[in-house]
Amino acid sequence: MRSLPPLSAVRVFEAAARHLNFTRAAAELGMTQAAVSYQVKLLEERVGTPLFLRAARRVELTEAGARIAPVATQALDLLGTAFQAARNDSEAVLVISSLHTFASNWLAKRLGSFQLAHPEIAVRLEISSHLVDFAREEVDVGLRGGSGRWPGLVAHPLLPWHFAPYASPDLLARLDLATPADLLSAPLISPDDPWWRHWFAAAGVDAGDIAARPAVLMGMQQLQGAAALSGQGIALLTPSLWPDDIAAGRLVAPFDIVGREGEGSIWLVYPESKRGSRKVRAFRDWILAAIRP
Amino acid sequence: MRSLPPLSAVRVFEAAARHLNFTRAAAELGMTQAAVSYQVKLLEERVGTPLFLRAARRVELTEAGARIAPVATQALDLLGTAFQAARNDSEAVLVISSLHTFASNWLAKRLGSFQLAHPEIAVRLEISSHLVDFAREEVDVGLRGGSGRWPGLVAHPLLPWHFAPYASPDLLARLDLATPADLLSAPLISPDDPWWRHWFAAAGVDAGDIAARPAVLMGMQQLQGAAALSGQGIALLTPSLWPDDIAAGRLVAPFDIVGREGEGSIWLVYPESKRGSRKVRAFRDWILAAIRP
DNA sequence: ATGAATACATAAGTTGTGCTTATCTATTGC
């Protein structure tokens, strides 16, 4: 069992030993000379032997002090560099945990500009469907959907969490959909997705027990969008995540009705404790600017 | 300029990292689990990145934590062993600063028994005529004459600071001293010593301006005693310091009158701060027992 | 010599950190 002296006193002693001058040590440590005198005395009492010889207007190390001083310097240097390195490292890599869809359809093609703007920050992008728990995973920022109310997290809204049915133009030509109700008999992708219910409600259609219909089941919008693009069915998609395919006409909305789930959005989130982190601030500033051109 | 994290937090973190368990770390450090949790959080905020991942009913180190932990252990070990060694060393050597006379005539022949009783304590005996300043010299205990009132020092009286004229029997036979006043014309050793004046006063003799008489001048009782032993004159000596020569009849007091200078004594002294030191306690106990058999 | 300047020690008073106690949450295991 290790018995350590009061470490704050060690820190003060180390500075005093380096300067051989209490006043200058105090200046270095940002405290008063009286405080240095006090701490040194404390340490001497703890060690049981004087560490400094008090001469007139100067101090010098005793034998014991001279033996301890270099070790103290070495130990504190060790700690100083280790923690400095940790702090630097922690600012060197930005770990982003993102929704698959957002990562693929929005972030991927823009992330390059962030790295260009901040070449000193390496980015690791992790795709995950679950809500990352910042206490349990080494993640700096998250991109997720939801209400924006997560305790302990700072959340910035990015894109509205809208959704509407989209399909390939070929499929739509074949289906001949006149009213939203016609969708009930069309090949829906992931019909058990609760958002279909929301959308039908927004369209004024009684969907019945739509989830009971046999159909392809997909968990992620990314795959649903891909299926829709290849003409396999009608997918409920967030238009802001598919701007290119929509603009190019590869995905077409048969109706102009947009569903929304409460005030749901896609959010940038990070722990309140990371609010001060340089890399997190940099990413936040960049993404907020990028999303509202 | 080195920037260090709060060292008390580092100590807590190090223990927590070793145990990977806050509760056990708290037990080791003699504090509560809540305090460990608090300090770890503090350090994490300071470093800017989590050091532990909080899993269910256990913690594990993050990458940053894992990099820092071994360094912290190493640094604290370094400090621990250095200070432990200093403490041990400080208890290994006892430095005594003594009056010449007391060292030669009393201490020298008894010190062996102290070393026998405490073989783990090495003794360094320094002879000095000046009053040692414990703040400026690396001395543990002092043996000195005086009133016993020194601020900041603990003082134990050892021997009364008495003095009386002594001479060799040969010289006394030749001189034929009938009354104390006869001493005024006898060969006094160090007649300018102010104690002669005290002694003559005690003897009821008007010494006149005794210091004006030309004579051998010696500063230390040790030399005066040696001169008296060899028949060169009459010396004012402290009988308790010459017990052997007096018992053997090599030094004889022509009169039974003892002078004393106030409540003066020979004292054992040491700084109050050393009161708790094992070696100092050991020496004090030994010398007090040795002087009052 | 003498006064100014410098450096450390000490005393007294204030503040804030670092603790404890108490309680909550979550997980595990029987």
Place this chain on the structure above:
DNA sequence: GCAATAGATAAGCACAACTTATGTATTCAT
């Protein structure tokens, strides 16, 4: 499903660690 265990959090308290003010001793300049 209940007891036990581990960590987080909140509130409040106490003492340690400061600051300010002053004292003491020495050096240096004139």
